Amino acid sequence: MGKGYVIKRILYTIFIFFIVITLNFFIPRIGVEDPAERYYPAQGNMTDIEYDIIKQLTREQYGFDVSTFQQYLRYLNQLLHGDLGTSLQAGSPKVIDLIAERVPWTLVLSASTMLIGVVFGILIGAYAAWRRGGWLDNAVLSASTITTALPGFFLALLFSLYMGFEWEWFPAYTDPNLVSSFDWSWEAISNVLQNAALPILATAIGSIVGYAQSTRNSVISVADEDFITTARAKGLSNNTVLYKHVLRNAMLPIVTSLGMSISGLIGGSVVIEQIFNWNGMGTLFLNANNTNDYPLMMGIMIFLSGFALLANLVTDLCYSLLDPRVKLGGARR
Amino acid sequence: MNELLNVQNLKVIFPTERGIVRAVEGIDLCVHPGECIAIVGESGCGKSVTSLAIMKLLSSPPALMHADEMTFDGKNLLQMSEKQMLDLRGKDMSMIFQDALTALNPVMCVGRQLDEMFLRHTKMTRTEAKAASIKALRLVGVPAPEKRYHDYPHQLSGGMRQRVLIAMAFAIKPKLIIADEPTTALDVTIQAQVLDILQKLQRENGTALILITHDLSVVAHMADRVYVMYCGKIVEHAPLRDLFTDPKHPYTQGLLSSVPHLTASSNRFVQIPDNVPSPLKKPSGCYFHTRCSHCTPECTQCMPRLTDVDDHRQLRCHHPLGGEHHG
Numbered sequence: 001m002g003k004g005y006v007i008k009r010i011l012y013t014i015f016i017f018f019i020v021i022t023l024n025f026f027i028p029r030i031g032v033e034d035p036a037e038r039y040y041p042a043q044g045n046m047t048d049i050e051y052d053i054i055k056q057l058t059r060e061q062y063g064f065d066v067s068t069f070q071q072y073l074r075y076l077n078q079l080l081h082g083d084l085g086t087s088l089q090a091g092s093p094k095v096i097d098l099i100a101e102r103v104p105w106t107l108v109l110s111a112s113t114m115l116i117g118v119v120f121g122i123l124i125g126a127y128a129a130w131r132r133g134g135w136l137d138n139a140v141l142s143a144s145t146i147t148t149a150l151p152g153f154f155l156a157l158l159f160s161l162y163m164g165f166e167w168e169w170f171p172a173y174t175d176p177n178l179v180s181s182f183d184w185s186w187e188a189i190s191n192v193l194q195n196a197a198l199p200i201l202a203t204a205i206g207s208i209v210g211y212a213q214s215t216r217n218s219v220i221s222v223a224d225e226d227f228i229t230t231a232r233a234k235g236l237s238n239n240t241v242l243y244k245h246v247l248r249n250a251m252l253p254i255v256t257s258l259g260m261s262i263s264g265l266i267g268g269s270v271v272i273e274q275i276f277n278w279n280g281m282g283t284l285f286l287n288a289n290n291t292n293d294y295p296l297m298m299g300i301m302i303f304l305s306g307f308a309l310l311a312n313l314v315t316d317l318c319y320s321l322l323d324p325r326v327k328l329g330g331a332r333r
Numbered sequence: 334m335n336e337l338l339n340v341q342n343l344k345v346i347f348p349t350e351r352g353i354v355r356a357v358e359g360i361d362l363c364v365h366p367g368e369c370i371a372i373v374g375e376s377g378c379g380k381s382v383t384s385l386a387i388m389k390l391l392s393s394p395p396a397l398m399h400a401d402e403m404t405f406d407g408k409n410l411l412q413m414s415e416k417q418m419l420d421l422r423g424k425d426m427s428m429i430f431q432d433a434l435t436a437l438n439p440v441m442c443v444g445r446q447l448d449e450m451f452l453r454h455t456k457m458t459r460t461e462a463k464a465a466s467i468k469a470l471r472l473v474g475v476p477a478p479e480k481r482y483h484d485y486p487h488q489l490s491g492g493m494r495q496r497v498l499i500a501m502a503f504a505i506k507p508k509l510i511i512a513d514e515p516t517t518a519l520d521v522t523i524q525a526q527v528l529d530i531l532q533k534l535q536r537e538n539g540t541a542l543i544l545i546t547h548d549l550s551v552v553a554h555m556a557d558r559v560y561v562m563y564c565g566k567i568v569e570h571a572p573l574r575d576l577f578t579d580p581k582h583p584y585t586q587g588l589l590s591s592v593p594h595l596t597a598s599s600n601r602f603v604q605i606p607d608n609v610p611s612p613l614k615k616p617s618g619c620y621f622h623t624r625c626s627h628c629t630p631e632c633t634q635c636m637p638r639l640t641d642v643d644d645h646r647q648l649r650c651h652h653p654l655g656g657e658h659h660g
Binding site: 225226227229230234236237244245248252322323324325 | 388
């Protein structure tokens, strides 16, 4: 039973990924008569004949000289070999290399934000729920109202303005040589941490509040369950009941939301990266968009959706480890 | 003077936004060692709240509790700290809950939940606790207990789950067990099996049992004495036989005659008219007067007192029924 569920889940993921690839291939082609014109827009000082020659060369170079279906098969074959294509940037770098270069820098921000959010959020949320109506509980509720109402970049701008420019606690603007000069020395690492402090701080607050609130709600609903009364009637102390009976059950919905945010880990945030001049995936995608770099955009899309699907798969499988009721796929004895 | 549990004038109220709910309005209970008493009444009459109050498991707020006296095994429960109560719960008094599916932790295998009892109240190691749990499961008639030990609650049938709860309640051989509707969620055939196990263990261990139920057939099967509760008050208290053959309170009579009989000439259920009054708006006078066929003006004005009928019986009624025989 358990094995069948895993295989079914994996096949389903592969199927969805195939659909994503197909859409990713066809959507940029909708309404485009000649892709060469997109790849190489006409320059003002070119004659029509010259432009025709250039377009023909472009078609041959990027493989538009065959039918769309043949291009599709070629694209699938290329992906099957792990090739995400070649960017239109100067020097024709491989898309996969461009992505690989940015992912670690994106992770520095997103992973630490998530880690901080999960650890502090769950602790605060559990405590707030256990002392329901206490000061921390009220604080979590008010904070969640505020962070939901405020757009994410507002805090970031505020932090940048005060902690960065006004009080100069941390660099408000990331050192442009941060990536190129990084060499795993202590100085370089501490430099990265200093530069990452503000963007992490700005996003972590929302993350902490978010996890705290959902943990709080989850713990409160589990604490009302009958088996908690059973556990108390056994003579177990408050803390034992909380850790052994409440939290494990309350964590189930948190794992789901954690899984969903894992898929967002490497996507980067365009806005936050722009505010702090951080060179992550968000900026890479923005640049690809601004320069009509279609292979790069398509490559990033494939990469991100593949990662999201993988993250969801892993979450689902982990969930069945945490909750024995899932493993049976709904069947009861 | 040798009562195991003695409760005098227990009151529990819940202040709510719509008013104060008086769930339990001053009840007296006593349980002798090894005895089985039943608390009978319709849903919402305060039976379950009473049991949680005795275990001091009502969460406060919202519940507010008062009692003139509450002693258990010579100890004053009212003066015991939460820490002392922790040592008492599960060890000297334990509980069996109604719906075993919700009363067991869904993400912990049943064996581990049983282990907790031994690990908390004895000095056993994990291995010893596991052996003791398997033995306890065998004692309540769970087949292949070594395998079932690792099962999760949803993998067991309703009857098996209830057996697990019973095994848990008897694990440390407590002096008192409060069973709150222990068989309500089960099929009738399984009900009988579970009751037999409960009775067997109770007699073997000399455990006192408070059986909370609305099911009079369960009461007839198990109890020595019966308290009938209505709207948070005890309306009648009598030994089992007296109550079934000679009910004095019209409510008790109503409960008894609403049990369907195969031999009854009429094929309709006899039912008590109307519904239980809302706990927020209890009637004036005797709480039962709105549904009582013997109601007089006196009943609408003045709440009758709980008075002794004889040495063993108490009754709260202005117009007790005379020697009619039922059942």
